Amino acid sequence: MNQQDNRYVVGIDIGGQTSKIGVVRSDGYIAGRSTIRTDGYGPDASSFVSDLASAVKKLLGECGDPLVEGVGVGAPNANYFSGCIVNAPNISWASGTSVPLAQMLSAALGGVKVSLTNDANAAAIGEMAYGAARGMKDFIVITLGTGLGSGIVSGGQLMYGHDGHAGELGHVCINHHDDARLCGCGKRGCLEAYASSTGVARTAREWLNDRPEDPSPLRYVEHLNSKAVYEAAVMGDPLANEIFQYTGKLLGRAFADFVAFSSPEAIILFGGLARAGELLRKPIVESMEKNLLNIWKGKIKVLFSTLPESDAAILGASALGWNNLLSNNDQ
Amino acid sequence: MNQQDNRYVVGIDIGGQTSKIGVVRSDGYIAGRSTIRTDGYGPDASSFVSDLASAVKKLLGECGDPLVEGVGVGAPNANYFSGCIVNAPNISWASGTSVPLAQMLSAALGGVKVSLTNDANAAAIGEMAYGAARGMKDFIVITLGTGLGSGIVSGGQLMYGHDGHAGELGHVCINHHDDARLCGCGKRGCLEAYASSTGVARTAREWLNDRPEDPSPLRYVEHLNSKAVYEAAVMGDPLANEIFQYTGKLLGRAFADFVAFSSPEAIILFGGLARAGELLRKPIVESMEKNLLNIWKGKIKVLFSTLPESDAAILGASALGWNNLLSNNDQ
Numbered sequence: 136m137n138q139q140d141n142r143y144v145v146g147i148d149i150g151g152q153t154s155k156i157g158v159v160r161s162d163g164y165i166a167g168r169s170t171i172r173t174d175g176y177g178p179d180a181s182s183f184v185s186d187l188a189s190a191v192k193k194l195l196g197e198c199g200d201p202l203v204e205g206v207g208v209g210a211p212n213a214n215y216f217s218g219c220i221v222n223a224p225n226i227s228w229a230s231g232t233s234v235p236l237a238q239m240l241s242a243a244l245g246g247v248k249v250s251l252t253n254d255a256n257a258a259a260i261g262e263m264a265y266g267a268a269r270g271m272k273d274f275i276v277i278t279l280g281t282g283l284g285s286g287i288v289s290g291g292q293l294m295y296g297h298d299g300h301a302g303e304l305g306h307v308c309i310n311h312h313d314d315a316r317l318c319g320c321g322k323r324g325c326l327e328a329y330a331s332s333t334g335v336a337r338t339a340r341e342w343l344n345d346r347p348e349d350p351s352p353l354r355y356v357e358h359l360n361s362k363a364v365y366e367a368a369v370m371g372d373p374l375a376n377e378i379f380q381y382t383g384k385l386l387g388r389a390f391a392d393f394v395a396f397s398s399p400e401a402i403i404l405f406g407g408l409a410r411a412g413e414l415l416r417k418p419i420v421e422s423m424e425k426n427l428l429n430i431w432k433g434k435i436k437v438l439f440s441t442l443p444e445s446d447a448a449i450l451g452a453s454a455l456g457w458n459n460l461l462s463n464n465d466q
Numbered sequence: 467m468n469q470q471d472n473r474y475v476v477g478i479d480i481g482g483q484t485s486k487i488g489v490v491r492s493d494g495y496i497a498g499r500s501t502i503r504t505d506g507y508g509p510d511a512s513s514f515v516s517d518l519a520s521a522v523k524k525l526l527g528e529c530g531d532p533l534v535e536g537v538g539v540g541a542p543n544a545n546y547f548s549g550c551i552v553n554a555p556n557i558s559w560a561s562g563t564s565v566p567l568a569q570m571l572s573a574a575l576g577g578v579k580v581s582l583t584n585d586a587n588a589a590a591i592g593e594m595a596y597g598a599a600r601g602m603k604d605f606i607v608i609t610l611g612t613g614l615g616s617g618i619v620s621g622g623q624l625m626y627g628h629d630g631h632a633g634e635l636g637h638v639c640i641n642h643h644d645d646a647r648l649c650g651c652g653k654r655g656c657l658e659a660y661a662s663s664t665g666v667a668r669t670a671r672e673w674l675n676d677r678p679e680d681p682s683p684l685r686y687v688e689h690l691n692s693k694a695v696y697e698a699a700v701m702g703d704p705l706a707n708e709i710f711q712y713t714g715k716l717l718g719r720a721f722a723d724f725v726a727f728s729s730p731e732a733i734i735l736f737g738g739l740a741r742a743g744e745l746l747r748k749p750i751v752e753s754m755e756k757n758l759l760n761i762w763k764g765k766i767k768v769l770f771s772t773l774p775e776s777d778a779a780i781l782g783a784s785a786l787g788w789n790n791l792l793s794n795n796d797q
Contacts, residue, residue, distance in 0.1 A: 273628035287727070289627070294620050296729020297604035298765075301620070306759050307723040320759055392638040396618070396727050398627020428637050428651055434629075 143201040145191055146453025148257075149173055149210035149236075151225035156190055157449035158198045161457070163265030165446055167198040173226060180228040180239065188243035205248040207455025208236065209257035209448060216299040218251050250455040254278065254448065255302060256293055258405050258440070259286025261451030267403050267441040274401045275393055276440070277304065277386075279408035282319070283327040283334075289397050304393065305331070309385055330386045332408050335361040338378050349374050365411050379411060380418045387422025394423070394431055401436035405447070409439055474532040476522055477784025479588075480504055480541035480567075482556035487521055488780035489529045492788070494596030496777055498529040504557060511559040511570065519574035537580040538786025539567065540588035540779060547630040549582050581786040585609065585779065586633060587624055589736050589771070590617025592782030598734050598772040605732045606724055607771070608635065608717075610739035613650070614658040614665075620728050635724065636662070640716055661717045663739050666692040669709050680705050696742050710742060711749045718753025725758060725766055732767035736778070740770055 143166065148155045154173045158166045171190045176183045195203065212223040218237030223229040229236075241249040252260075259276040262268040268276070272291040278284040283305030287294040294301045305327030306320055315324030316337065328334055339359055343351065351374040356363040367375035390402055408415065420437050427435065442450050474497065479486045485504045489497045502521045507514045526534065543554040549568025554560040560567075572580040583591075590607040593599040599607070603622040609615040614636030618625040625632045636658030637651055646655030647668065659665055670690055674682065682705040687694040698706035721733055739746065751768050758766065773781050 271628075273632075289620055289625050289632070290623055292621055292623070294728060296620070297602075297731040298729055298761075300761055301604075301727065301729035303726040303729075303759060306726050308719065308757055311719060322757070322759070388639065388642060392723070393727070395634040395637050396632065396724070397625060398629055398632035398634075400628040426639060426653070428634060428653070430629075430631055 141201070142204055143198075144204050144453045144456030145195070145206040146449040146451070146456065147187070147191070147206065147208045148254075148448035148452050149208060149220075149226070150448075151211075154187060155449050156187075156194055157446065157453060158194055158201070158203075159450060159453035159456075163450060165449065166201070167194050168446075168449070169194045176228050178228055178230075178232075180234045180236065183228050184236065184239045184243055188240060191244060203247060203456075204458055205250065205456035206240065206244065207257070207452045207457075208240070208249060208251045209254050209452035209455075210236065210251060211253065213251045213253045214299040215250065215252045215256065215293075215295055218249070220251070248456075248458075252293075252452075252455055253284070254451070255284030256286040256295075257451035257455060258284075258442075258447065259288055259451075260293055260454040261442055261447060262403055262405070262440060263288060264454035264457065265442060265450055267438045268401065271400050273397065274399045274403060275304075275397065276403045276405050277390075278406040279331055279404060280406040281331060281333055283331045284406075287397060287399075289399075294397075304389070307389060307392070309389060326385070326389050330382050330389070332361040335364050335378060335382055335408065338381060339364050339375075342374060342378065346374070351375065361408055361411075365414065368411075368414055376414075379414045383415050383418025384422040386415075387419040387424075388426050390419065390423040390435075390437070391426030394427060394435055398431070399435065401438050403438045403440055405440040405442075412439070472532070473535055474529075475535050475784045475787030476526070476537040477780040477782070477787065478518070478522070478537065478539045479585075479779035479783050480539060480551075480557070481779075482542075485518060486780050487518075487525055488777065488784060489525055489532070489534075490781060490784035490787075494781060496780065497532070498525050499777075499780070500525045507559050509559055509561075509563075511565045511567070514559050515567065515570045515574055519571060522575060534578060534787075535789055536787035537571065537575065537578055538588070538783045538788075539571070539580060539582045540585050540783035540786075541567065541582060542584065544582045544584045545630040546581065546583045546587070546624075546626055549580070551582070579787075579789075583624075583783075583786055584615070585782070586615030587617040587626075588782035588786060589615075589773075589778065590619055590782075591624055591785040592773055592778060593734055593736070593771060594619060595785035595788065596773065596781055598769045599732065602731050604728065605730045605734060606635075606728065607734045607736050608721075609737040610662055610735060611737040612662060612664055614662045615737075618728060618730075620730075625728075635720070638720060638723070640720060657716070657720050661713050661720070663692040666695050666709060666713055666739065669712060670695050670706075673705060673709065677705070682706065692739055692742075696745065699742075699745055707745075710745045714746050714749025715753040717746075718750040718755075719757050721750065721754040721766075721768070722757030725754070725762055729762070730766065732769050734769045734771055736771040736773075743770070 146157045220229045220234045237249040237251040268274045276286045285302045285304035306325045308324045310324035316328035318325035318328040477488045551560045551565045568580040568582040599605045607617045616633040616635035637656045639655045641655035647659035649656035649659040
């Protein structure tokens with residue numbers, strides 16, 4: 136990463152409803168922010184890209200038109216190699232089609248380099264540039280939200296694999312039985328179906344149903360989501376606590392396998408479910424340690440993201456804009 | 467890799483009983499070979515290193531003293547980062563101690579660069595330099611011998627992890643039940659305890675015991691090893707065939723998880739058990755395909771090593787000697 140404080144990148148986080156833009160300094164300071172709608176456009180991406188480019192130029196103007204080293208974009212179903220958003224069902228202009236967003240935005244911004252990746256990869260390089268992984272060359276970021284995503288850094292390089300799809304750790308199989316949970320991807324037994332916000336809520340629904348004798352305040356909450364389970368656990372509900380124990384145990388087992396693969400210095404937890412803090416981290420570490428080879432016992436850190444939550448997506452995306460943070464940006 | 471045909475590296479494969487030396491040209495041609503004993507030395511490594519250096523010099527002399535770009539060494543329990551063999555129980559001079567072999571051999575050879583890694587990593591870069599992975603930047607080599615080892619290449623770089631221990635894929639857990647097979651590492655349920663030469667023999671012993679009603683020629687073989695199971699399967703024994711189906715199913719499931727991690731172009735099978743050929747590859751592919759995410763179905767190759775078996779270890783080790791095959795040689 137560039138050490139000079141007067142150089143900047145632009146980070147853009149494209150979500151289903153809004154897209155957030157930030158002008159970010161090399162130390163992670165956000166000099167300016169703005170937001171545009173992602174929805175409300177037709178099936179053609181060009182109007183959106185044109186509005187996005189205008190918003191970027193306007194924001195840069197408000198920040199005193201600093202020298203911009205590059206633009207990084209985080210988006211669903213984004214492929215780093217092709218620079219395309221490939222069939223993002225929740226975005227009208229990218230549903231059922233492939234949009235060469237990096238190329239289009241670069242053209243609209245007068246040729247500045249635009250790099251694109253998915254949210255989990257953006258989170259990983261964000262942690263490396265400004266967060267919990269600063270100074271690390273080998274780590275894994277696990278994003279625990281609606282699903283379970285991952286960004287893997289090995290030898291200082293974000294792992295893309297031969298097709299740009301590396302790091303689909305939400306879809307390793309943790310249960311090969313025929314009655315394993317069905318995952319959104321169509322497979323059964325995926326880690327994500329158990330260890331994510333929705334996975335925690337599914338566990339709660341299953342257990343409340345299977346164990347009618349267990350009293351639990353969860354029986355009376357209106358929206359049975361992972362936040363409700365967390366709140367019940369904090370209030371001392373044994374069932375809710377057991378759900379976090381179970382979720383952590385499954386994650387810890389999977390983490391031990393991930394360590395056997397890439398031997399990271401740390402695994403970093405990011406996203407909504409990570410807000411459960413020690414309630415989740417403690418059983419993860421216990422279970423991971425139990426399953427690690429001796430050479431790794433007591434040596435692998437399990438950390439929380441240190442990116443400020445509201446800016447994490449912008450920071451992550453922006454980190455992709457630095458030329459010399461990752462040498463494979465030159466590929 | 468260097469494209470000139472007049473440049474050479476030295477490859478050394480240190481085994482428990484003998485160490486093999488080869489002088490290897492950039493196209494994989496082996497200009498000369500020799501062998502020295504590894505055993506018969508005391509607890510001090512210096513006599514062995516001195517004899518090894520003499521043998522290397524003698525062999526180079528016989529080959530017309532070509533320019534040598536580097537020396538690559540494959541050895542058990544070798545750490546690439548430290549250049550040390552760390553407690554190799556089967557080698558008298560490296561048992562219970564750490565031997566800085568790369569440094570010692572380099573000094574004995576007048577300062578030529580010596581790089582050291584374990585057998586599975588050597589196999590991976592051997593395949594990349596001269597074998598089935600030529601031209602690939604993302605692949606995994608799985609060595610199926612007494613144990614299950616792995617060498618992982620991502621973005622053209624051998625994956626070492628933060629401590630040099632990446633790629634212990636024999637020790638991902640495929641069975642978390644209390645009665646899962648005990649592995650040599652002390653854990654239960656490791657992939658290696660099921661899918662390796664010894665794993666196949668264990669399956670045979672278990673099944674012969676558990677299914678006394680099944681007739682099988684395996685009941686009458688003197689040494690019930692994976693070769694005997696292979697021979698029975700080829701002769702049409704249903705039980706032996708089922709053992710390979712089972713072994714392949716377990717490997718295929720694990721491979722699908724490995725793909726979710728690093729998205730390789732190919733997974734390459736290497737080592738004794740890989741000699742079972744299609745008997746093993748077919749159930750692996752079937753099971754892997756069933757467990758892959760849709761984005762990868764039909765796209766991941768499962769290949770066999772193309773290194774000539776008798777020279778594979780020397781070739782693999784030698785590939786580590788090339789300066790520009792792997793840029794992380796410069797780390």
